[in-house]
Amino acid sequence: MRDTSAKRCYFDILSRIRQPARLVGNEFGAGNGFSGRPDELRVVLAFPDVYEIGISNQAIQILYHLAANVEGVEVERTYLPWVDANKEMRNAGIPLLTLESWVPVTSADILALTLQHELNYTNVLEMLDLAGVPQLASDRRDEHPLVVGGGPAVANFLPMAPFLDAVAVGDGEELFPEMLAELVASKRRGEPRPAALHRLSLIEGVFVPGISATVTRRVLRRLEGAPYPASCLVPLMAGVHDRAWIEVMRGCSRGCRFCQAGMWYRPVRERSPAEITAMASAQLEATGYEELALASLSTSDYSALVVVLSDLAQAHPDTRISLPSLRVDSASMRLAHLTSPTGASVTLAPEAGSQRMRDIINKNVTEAEILAGGEEAFRSGFTTLKLYFMIGLPLEDDADVEAIADLCLRIRDLGRSVLGPKAGRLRLSISVNNFVPKPFTPFQRAAMAQRETLRRRQDLLRSRLRRPGMRLAVHDVDKSYLEAALARGGEEMAAVILEAWQHGARFDSWSEEFQGVAWRQAFEILGTAAEELATRWLQEDTSLPWQVIQGVVADSYLKEEWRRAASGLTTPDCREGECGNCGACLPGVAIDLAGTSPQPEALLGQMTGADPDVLEHSRAIPAEPGMLRSPGVPRSAPARPQVPAATGGRYLLTFAVRDKARFIGHLDKLEVFRRAVRRAGGCLALSGGLRPKPLLSFALPLAVGMESREELCEFELAASPPGDFGERLAQTLPTGIEVLSLEGYEIARRAAARVRAAEYEVEVECARGDDVTVLLTFALERFMAATEVPRQEERRGRTRVVDVRALIEDLVWECEESGIHRFSFRIAVTPAGSARPEWIVEALERLAGIRLNISRITRTRVVLT
Secondary structure (H helix, E strand, O other): OOOOHHHHHHHHHHHHHHOOHHOOOOOOOOOOOOOOOOEEEEEEEEEOOHHHHHHHOHHHHHHHHHHHHOEEEEEEEEEEOOOHHHHHHHHHOOOOOOOOOOEEEHHHEEEEEOOOHHHHHHHHHHHHHOOOOOOHHHOOOOOOOOEEOOOOOHHHHHHHHOOOOOOOOOHHEEEEHHHHHHHHHHHHHHOOOHHHHHHHHHOEEEEOOOOOOOOOOEEEOOOOOOOOEEOOOOOOOOOOOOOEEEEEEEEOOOOHHHHHHHHHOOOOEEEOOHHHHHHHHHHHHOOOOEEEEEOOOHHHHHHHHHHHHHHHHOOOOOOEEEEOOOOOOHHHHHHHHHHOOOOEEEEEEEOOOOOHHHOOOOOOOHHHHHHHHHHHHHOOOOOOOEEEEEEEEOOHHHHHHHHHHHHHHHHHHHHOOOOOOOOEEEOEEEEEEOOOOOOOOOOOOOOOOOOOOHHHHHHHHHHHHHOOEEEEEEHHHHHHHHHHHHOOOOHHHHHHHHHHHHHHOOOOOOOOOOOOHHHHHHHHHHOOOOOHHHHHOOOOOOOOHHHHEEEEOHHHHHHHHHHHHHHOOOOOOOOOOOOOOOOEEOOOOOOOOOOOOHHHHHHHHHHHHHHHHHHHHHHOOOOOOOOEEOOOOOOOOOOOOOOOOOOEEEEEEEEEEEEHHHOHHHHHHHHHHHHHHHHHHOOOOOOOEEEEEOOOEOOOOOOOOOEEEEEEEEEEEEOOOOOOOHHHHHHHHHOOOEEEEEEEOOOOOOOHHHEEEEEEEEEEOOOOOOHHHHHHHHHHHHHOOOOOOEEEEEEOOOOEEHHHHHHHHEEEEEEEOOOEEEEEEHHHHHHEEEEOOHHHHHHHHHHHOOOOOOOOOEEEEEEEE
């Protein structure tokens, strides 16, 4: 969007929507975007949901950095604008834009979409339509980008196949760069669209509709040494997972029979402790995050967890380590407390209430272990437990659902007993999902429970668990049926998805946006309903659409697992017992462990004892993982004042806010500055109390969308910063935030307590003419002569009256030849509050009797006493 008028129009849209930071880009670690060179392959990575979900998706971050390292490739990103922004863009005729350079997505050669789950399929169509790309692949021509799909939901990509030119199936670390290299060669040879697609069809792991008959899932042989960005993209607003992130292992061999991810990502492949520690250090140093997640499908199963936790405790003692996926046992709860001692909540996922059902789903956990885990959580200081269950499972009856309520009540009583005087703080957050059969699981052919059964069992739980301190959330039955119908559908589902989108379906995973009527109308095309398809058993001799994918767990294994489930037999983890012959291990692809997994109690003992031999072993391994460079280019900055090189202390940073940076909200901007200080080598001091906070604050919050020539940030460091801290800080802040000065701050009162006023310039547009000049002159004279100018403000359900006149000083007006009128004034900041600059314009508008359209508001100075 290099056209000035179009850019101005987009700025206007950002000024009118909620959370505009979703659409501005400009994050730390982002690349420079498309250069415009005709021989470069332009790639846009698209996430079909809102920014805060997409920016937390690590696969997108990895692919972004992978693409940046392929010769001849330039890469940008895009996310689906939320409903308000979507509507504004359509009304203004602005298509879907890339985040880095604000250019139309249609300028790309490749649009690479991730399919995260079935309920964002209509979001894919919304993105294509907003971008101006034909939704059906058969309607696209050479001038349109190739639309490539990948991600977890390609375990059955058939429902989306008519909308995709190609599908990448499996791990992307090797597959994606191979695809891009072939397309670079194709573009430079000037090959037409069919030739480029033929090239892709020859790559293992790529399915091209209309060319390919089958596809073999691409599997990364070893996670150790796999490419990974040295610095991830650091968002300018909070993501759903706002932390650094290291994948310690891929795959799971526990064998839960409902879990698609556990089957799809087999076999288990682990990174070494040395690689994880080195990657973690690089991520934390480059991003400024205070928290690091060691992520996998089951992190407590990582065989060298004790080594990693010990190494990280030594290397980063102030970093909070998050273990987002833990077993349901007491040792795991103690690990959770040791790594997150200030947390108030912890999660347990028993999945089923009765031992009979836990054996059927192969959960391999007993009630005694669940209760021991709960007890340990309470003894460790956690007062909130999040419990996850499922109902409607195959072979389930009402007694099994009653057992969920019984178990929850036993956990509540146990918590009250352990917490004693703190029992009033006890909270159980109980989430109950409806079982949805998914491809490549032992339950893939099973039927969902009938509607009346699911609703009766939900009501049963509601009646039993309607108690103080207990909150029950159940999943919508219609959405579960829709998810199942799409998950097990074939290409015929494409017509349903398209029809539902045409009837208004999008953001289906968001409760407030789900359009059940649109989907019911769409399924009528097939003469059926989502509920009918979801509650249908698929017989053993029925051909399944997803069987075009090879190289996953064998169908014979899945059938045998179903028979064992029906008999109530469990299957042990193949890392601990004999091989289950699931078929996931192939020549050159097998279970790859980093160490020998200790028993839970032994693991905890090593954690608390800090075994010297373990630590010595970890230090002996060379810490040189193969990491990728960040595509971000360090920005040059003018010379800045050096920080006084004494000790840690208080500092006052003066900065300006311009351009895209003005759309960062106040709380998000605080976090941006905290991370920038840490990236620049500063160590922020912390407040006291149970949950200490970094000592960094702004003198006066700046409204979203407002530029500023001079803002003040006060912070305190716990130790002496590097000598070039000022220059480093200037370079690590986002473009649009300019450091003006950095000085020691020795005044006892905080800067925020010294704010007396703020000065503003407001530019307005209105009709030209002598009458306007006369009217505005009259309005200014009346305003300044008034004893009061009252204005009502609604805030948090309360109404207050503000005397705007009493807060205004030095109101000056000037007019440019272009017809722009500029008002300059000072607004007092008092203990009772202040006024918005827009209110002054509103008052002048009423007094003059003419329309004044605000085009720009700039805060020019924060005035201290």
